[in-house]
Amino acid sequence: xHSSNATTPGGELVHTVETLCxxxxxxxxxxxxxxxxxxxxxxxxxxxxxxxxxxxxxxCCPGVTVIKPLCGDEWNLSExxxxxxxxxxxxxxxxxxxxxxxxxxxxxxxxxxxHRFPEQDITIVTDARLYGSNRKIANLINMMSxxxxxxxxxxxxDVLVDRSYLxxxxxxxxxxxxxxxxxxxxxxCAPGFWSRVGAAMTDYHFLPGVITxxxxxRARPCFGQTIAMTRSTLSQIGGLEQFSDHLAEDxxxxxxxxxxxxxxxxxxxxxxxxxxxxxxxxxxxxxLRWSRxxxxxxxxxxxGAVFMHPLSLAVLATLASMGSPVxxxxxxxxxxxxxxxxxxxxxxxxxxxxQLWWLPLCDVLQFSIYVGSFCSTRVTWRGEKFQVSKNxxxxxxxxxxxxxK
Numbered sequence: 001x002h003s004s005n006a007t008t009p010g011g012e013l014v015h016t017v018e019t020l021c022x023x024x025x026x027x028x029x030x031x032x033x034x035x036x037x038x039x040x041x042x043x044x045x046x047x048x049x050x051x052x053x054x055x056x057x058x059x060c061c062p063g064v065t066v067i068k069p070l071c072g073d074e075w076n077l078s079e080x081x082x083x084x085x086x087x088x089x090x091x092x093x094x095x096x097x098x099x100x101x102x103x104x105x106x107x108x109x110x111x112x113x114x115h116r117f118p119e120q121d122i123t124i125v126t127d128a129r130l131y132g133s134n135r136k137i138a139n140l141i142n143m144m145s146x147x148x149x150x151x152x153x154x155x156x157x158d159v160l161v162d163r164s165y166l167x168x169x170x171x172x173x174x175x176x177x178x179x180x181x182x183x184x185x186x187x188x189c190a191p192g193f194w195s196r197v198g199a200a201m202t203d204y205h206f207l208p209g210v211i212t213x214x215x216x217x218r219a220r221p222c223f224g225q226t227i228a229m230t231r232s233t234l235s236q237i238g239g240l241e242q243f244s245d246h247l248a249e250d251x252x253x254x255x256x257x258x259x260x261x262x263x264x265x266x267x268x269x270x271x272x273x274x275x276x277x278x279x280x281x282x283x284x285x286x287x288l289r290w291s292r293x294x295x296x297x298x299x300x301x302x303x304g305a306v307f308m309h310p311l312s313l314a315v316l317a318t319l320a321s322m323g324s325p326v327x328x329x330x331x332x333x334x335x336x337x338x339x340x341x342x343x344x345x346x347x348x349x350x351x352x353x354x355q356l357w358w359l360p361l362c363d364v365l366q367f368s369i370y371v372g373s374f375c376s377t378r379v380t381w382r383g384e385k386f387q388v389s390k391n392x393x394x395x396x397x398x399x400x401x402x403x404x405k
Contacts, residue, residue: 021320025327028317032330035310039337042208045215046344049184050268060174061091063149064166068097069139070106070157075190075276077109080160085117089166098125098143100135106157121148132244133386133394136224141240153228160188160272169228172265179233179262180254183226183271184210186349190276194283198275200362201287203349204342207270209308214266218301222254222264225271229257236260245393247379247386251297270349284369285380291373296392305370310334311360312367338363 066084074080087093097110107124114122127142140154153169155161172181186207187199213219227250234240237256243249254264277283295302306313314330321327342356377388386394 021322025317025321025324028313028320029324029327029330031306032310032314032317032327032334035307035313036330036333036337038212038307039208039310039334039341041216042212043337043341043344045212046208046341046348048215049211050348061089061170062151063092063094064089064151064153064170065094065096065147065149066153066155066166067140067143067147068095068155068157069136069143070097070099070104070110071135071139073105073109074158075274076160077106077157078112080158080274081109081113082116083161084155084165085113085120086163087166088163089170091170092121092149093166094121094123094148096123096125096143096146098127098139100126100128100130100139100142102126102128131241134244134246134249135384137240137244137246137249141244144240147231150231151228152231152234153226154224155226156224156273158274158276159185159225160274165271168267168269169226172267173228173230175265177261177263178265179229179257179260180222180264181226181228182222182250182254182264182266183269184221184266185223185225185273186270186351187275188272190274192276192278194277194280195275197358197362197365198277198283198286200356200359201366202273202275203345203351204338204359205308205363205366206290207349208341208345209305213301220251220254220258220264220298221266222250222257224250225273227253233257233260233262245395247388247392247394248293248297251293252392287366287369288372289379291369292377292379292388295373296388302373309363309367309370311338311363315364335360 068081068084070077081097085095097106099106104126107126110122110124114120123146125143125146127139129142130138131141132138144152151170151173153166169181169183172178184207185202187202189195189199210219210221213221237253237260240253242256243252246252257264277286291302294305311331311334314327314334318324318327318331338359342359345351379386379388379394388394
């Protein structure tokens with residue numbers, strides 16, 4: 001009588017591998033199922049987010065200082081900065097544009113805008129002083145001493161807004177208990193395939209995640225695209241200097257405001273954030289920095305974000321199970337749920353429907369970047385390399401400081 005293969009050393013190994021694969025496949029199928037549920041909840045959240053609109057008419061229109069940190073030439077920089085200069089706002093507005101380098105090419109754009117809008121109060125600050133590894137914070141600190149008004153609106157250079165932007169921001173800031181106003185953002189993309197992929201990652205992954213997190217009370221965001229607060233609130237949290245080494249300085253500012261008992265308000269409208277990556281490497285570097293920024297700001301939330309990738313989990317489950325009917329069905333269900341989310345997101349943001357046959361590949365790439373965010377503590381920001389500590393602090397590093405991949 002011969003023993004079965006399962007009793008031989010080789011048979012035991014095969015049995016162990018099969019059991020392991022089945023267990024992994026089961027976990028992946030469960031994760032994909034949870035991800036599909038999350039995607040359906042996201043679809044509901046998108047509609048609910050825009051259901052109510054707060055009034056954009058302020059009881060009063062205090063003076064506002066808009067502070068814009070600049071660094072280098074950017075796609076459509078003139079249009080993006082110019083959108084802030086044509087605000088339909090009754091109060092006085094001061095615009096401060098700041099650079100760290102007197103030779104920065106962005107100054108040419110600001111000079112052109114000065115001639116185009118001579119009626120606007122525009123201040124240019126050139127100051128190379130640094131206070132830590134975060135050059136953006138250093139730029140903001142250098143500009144703050146030139147601010148004329150009590151209401152301060154920090155806004156990134158690659159943001160496009162409509163004419164009612166300041167009205168809505170100031171109105172939200174004047175609500176009881178509000179310490180900071182920030183804005184959710186959708187994408188506007190430069191011509192080119194990789195910028196379209198980046199825009200899809202913003203609109204169909206990041207933005208639904210933010211909206212869903214707000215609906216279930218899990219998200220506590222504060223976005224650098226808009227951070228509006230009073231000078232008094234900034235003083236109460238201890239000023240900007242404390243954020244000079246933070247990677248997620250915007251999140252840290254919002255957290256500091258919440259710690260003094262005030263809230264971070266997010267009005268029910270979107271600003272636009274530019275995506276202009278020209279190559280896959282640029283796209284991956286940008287997404288990795290953002291993903292590691294989220295990880296530095298909210299580790300548990302970032303770990304739980306695995307359920308934002310149902311399609312990739314379902315594909316992996318199919319591979320691990322050698323094509324089980326359940327896993328294959330989950331792939332189809334994931335695709336259907338993602339397409340529904342894309343349709344609803346386009347309707348909410350006013351995007352034109354496009355041929356999106358490449359979106360499944362985009363989802364897989366997004367998942368790969370998500371996994372990669374756990375594998376290293378390095379980021380590239382404005383061409384410089386940094387290490388990120390466990391508490392989210394930056395330290396400058398040369399390429400030679402990193403171990404080989």
